[in-house]
Amino acid sequence: MNNTIMQLSEAIIDGNIMEAKILTQKALDMGATAKQILDEGLMNGMNEVGELFRDGELFVPEVLVASKAMDTGMEIIKPFLKEGDVEKKGKCVFATVKGDLHDIGKKLVAMMMEGAGYEIVDLGVDVSPEQLVDAVKEHEPELLGMSAMLTTTMAYMNDTVKALEENGLLDKVGVMIGGAPVSPKYASEINAKYSADASSAVELANSLISL
Structure with missing residues (x-):
């Protein structure tokens, strides 16, 4: 076997x-x-x-x-x-941020997290901060995952975190970000958590859920 x-x-x-x-x-x-x-x-x-x-x-x-x-x-x-014994750990909303059409990394993370017991709401690509705030209000997830592959679109991650804060949602959802131009330093600056790849995203999600 x-x-x-x-x-x-x-x-x-x-x-x-x-x-x-x-x-x-x-x-x-x-x-x-x-x-x-x-x-x-x-x-x-x-x-x-x-x-x-x-x-x-x-x-x-x-x-x-x-x-x-x-x-x-x-x-x-x-x-x-x-x-079986893999119970749903929590819900996670995923999106590639506004202006960015890359979704392979996001799909891999979403797939692995689904396999690890998370309920996934995938909003797709080119998703604005306003749409993300609406999705968090609607689905009430424990986690929000954002991906960007372009340096020019990374700023929308910061805009989204600010919009969540303005709507009183930031303390209700753990924000995970990743993608080629993203770094742990940038994540820390915008009040988010960084994940380097799909497998570490699952570990990060587990640690955020347990907090």
């Missing part, structure tokens, strides 16, 4: 969608729990993909295919996750 889960990780890294589907089902049939398949197979593979992408060994198209392979596995285990 452990060998099958290890092969599943490799299938995710290779972006082999059909293989990921077959191995996920096989692991379930062999008696692996959905949580085990998620943590040791799907997440493990996707974390490796994130590291390879960061190191320049994988590129955007390969990351997209890998995330599709993970999605295929997730579809199979999702019903079992809901029945």
